[in-house]
Amino acid sequence: MSDATLRSPLHDQHVALGATLVPFAGWEMPVRYTGDIAEHTAVRTAAGLFDLSHMGEISIRGDQAAAFLDHALVGRISAVALWGAKYTMLCTPEGGVIDDLIVYRRDWDHFFIVANAANKDVVVEELTARLAGFDATLEDISPEVALIAVQGPRAEDIVARMCTRGDDDIRAMRYYSAANVLLQGDIHAFVARTGYTGEDGFELFVDADEAAAVWALALEEGAADGIVPCGLSSRDTLRLEAGMPLYGQELTRDTTPFDAGLGRIVVFGTPAKPRGDFVGREALLRAKVEGPSRVLVGLLGDGRRAARAGYGVLDAEGATVGVVTSGAPSPTLGRPIAMAYVPATLAEPGTVVGIDVRGRREDMTVTALPFYSRAS
Amino acid sequence: MSNVPEELAYSAEHEWVSGEPDAGAEVTVGITEHAAQALGDIVYVEAPRVGDTVVAGEVCGELESTKAVSELYSPVSGTVIAVNEALEGAPETLNSDAYGDGWIFKVEISETATDLLDAEAYAALTE
Numbered sequence: 001m002s003d004a005t006l007r008s009p010l011h012d013q014h015v016a017l018g019a020t021l022v023p024f025a026g027w028e029m030p031v032r033y034t035g036d037i038a039e040h041t042a043v044r045t046a047a048g049l050f051d052l053s054h055m056g057e058i059s060i061r062g063d064q065a066a067a068f069l070d071h072a073l074v075g076r077i078s079a080v081a082l083w084g085a086k087y088t089m090l091c092t093p094e095g096g097v098i099d100d101l102i103v104y105r106r107d108w109d110h111f112f113i114v115a116n117a118a119n120k121d122v123v124v125e126e127l128t129a130r131l132a133g134f135d136a137t138l139e140d141i142s143p144e145v146a147l148i149a150v151q152g153p154r155a156e157d158i159v160a161r162m163c164t165r166g167d168d169d170i171r172a173m174r175y176y177s178a179a180n181v182l183l184q185g186d187i188h189a190f191v192a193r194t195g196y197t198g199e200d201g202f203e204l205f206v207d208a209d210e211a212a213a214v215w216a217l218a219l220e221e222g223a224a225d226g227i228v229p230c231g232l233s234s235r236d237t238l239r240l241e242a243g244m245p246l247y248g249q250e251l252t253r254d255t256t257p258f259d260a261g262l263g264r265i266v267v268f269g270t271p272a273k274p275r276g277d278f279v280g281r282e283a284l285l286r287a288k289v290e291g292p293s294r295v296l297v298g299l300l301g302d303g304r305r306a307a308r309a310g311y312g313v314l315d316a317e318g319a320t321v322g323v324v325t326s327g328a329p330s331p332t333l334g335r336p337i338a339m340a341y342v343p344a345t346l347a348e349p350g351t352v353v354g355i356d357v358r359g360r361r362e363d364m365t366v367t368a369l370p371f372y373s374r375a376s
Numbered sequence: 377m378s379n380v381p382e383e384l385a386y387s388a389e390h391e392w393v394s395g396e397p398d399a400g401a402e403v404t405v406g407i408t409e410h411a412a413q414a415l416g417d418i419v420y421v422e423a424p425r426v427g428d429t430v431v432a433g434e435v436c437g438e439l440e441s442t443k444a445v446s447e448l449y450s451p452v453s454g455t456v457i458a459v460n461e462a463l464e465g466a467p468e469t470l471n472s473d474a475y476g477d478g479w480i481f482k483v484e485i486s487e488t489a490t491d492l493l494d495a496e497a498y499a500a501l502t503e
Contacts (some may be wrong), residue, residue, distance in 0.1 A: 002402045031416075031443070032416060035416070035417050035471070036416045036417045037417040038417075040442070048444050156389055189427075234383045236443075237442050303418065304419075304420040304422075304440070305438075305440065305445075306445065308445060328443070329419045329440060329441075329442055331442055358438070358445075
């Protein structure tokens with residue numbers, strides 16, 4: 001570990017739990033505690049507890065905070081209601097994705113942005129550059145904020161029990177909204193009903209120096225419901241089953257939101273509901289009109305050998321026509337699943353494509369995403 | 377810390393060998409606990425087939441976990457005389473009992489192996 005490697009405020013807890021720690025986006029984070037499949041299954045059937053303190057948190061405040069974010073991001077952030085949340089992206093003027101983000105509205109003039117750990121510095125830099133001319137301020141609050149997620153069908157009961165005030169708000173909260181609550185121990189938390197697992201769940205933003213107490217509280221209140229600490233490995237298979245993109249794999253500066261099938265998050269406005277200029281507008285409008293040259297699809301295999309990120313997608317003649325962006329044996333389905341960019345001509349569900357799995361072709365079938373949706 | 381039994385020999389590619397690796401001898405091969413832990417939950421083992429010729433240091437199969445895939449190297453040269461069929465239905469045995477029921481294949485050695493590590497040297501390698 002180099003001196004520059006960052007440690008979560010929960011590092012000692014991970015070591016005490018016997019976690020396998022790995023370098024991840026400049027941090028040393030738990031990849032697993034016991035086993036990937038047990039952790040994955042706990043989230044699907046009961047609850048999992050994640051330390052996501054490596055994620056970046058950025059606070060935007062000011063009279064023109066909403067106008068600034070409307071300019072800087074592809075979504076219409078000014079339309080987000082108080083305590084609402086929105087999945088959006090920061091794009092280059094050429095329409096490439098710099099990062100995917102969740103923006104929370106905490107007050108009429110206060111927004112809270114969660115960015116990927118690996119991109120946090122570039123997001124701060126890019127947003128700061130775009131601030132010019134707006135009456136708004138940006139603050140990188142990542143070092144002071146710990147992010148702890150409770151995900152799974154038992155999450156609502158567990159998080160409600162962790163509260164001394166606001167448990168009613170937890171139970172009433174809709175997906176993609178948030179509230180301030182008071183946790184046991186007089187701990188203030190900003191809690192959002194968001195996640196990256198395909199299950200119901202909550203993300204708790206707390207002061208870094210209270211992270212250990214919140215972690216212990218979640219384990220204690222979740223014990224009866226079977227809560228399990230979960231590492232990055234299960235987080236990856238959970239999000240893949242849920243068809244959620246990962247920056248660096250499905251999303252890069254060379255992809256537009258339209259390539260990734262997420263064009264709906266780019267808001268151009270209508271005559272009745274116009275939207276001003278925003279960074280990337282022209283290029284993204286062109287991408288929308290022209291349509292993507294390649295399409296992000298789901299792939300489902302019948303064999304045992306899984307496609308992995310970077311493997312080639314082959315057409316019937318064996319020519320490489322696409323690339324796998326993520327792939328793994330699905331713990332829930334018991335079959336290999338993957339996401340891949342393929343030409344539009346091969347994107348129809350039911351189309352069989354080949355994958356070059358270390359020199360041997362394995363057939364997989366194009367399928368609609370997600371691979372897994374929770375019963376609602 | 378993972379367990380490294382004294383009585384086994386090891387390859388730098390994280391396989392173990394049980395039995396004297398001399399020409400004509402029969403040995404059992406598996407992967408170390410360290411390797412199994414690093415891979416995570418193993419969900420598929422592609423072992424060589426009975427009758428296959430394997431060469432020390434060369435790929436003879438693959439191991440797939442939810443997290444990653446890893447090639448399986450043969451630590452010795454010879455002919456495969458048995459394969460652990462139970463791994464087909466229960467690949468997780470590699471995680472739960474890497475040095476016992478998680479054995480992968482048996483080889484009749486054609487050429488005495490000279491570059492295997494003892495437990496101490498292998499443990500040092502994985503520190």
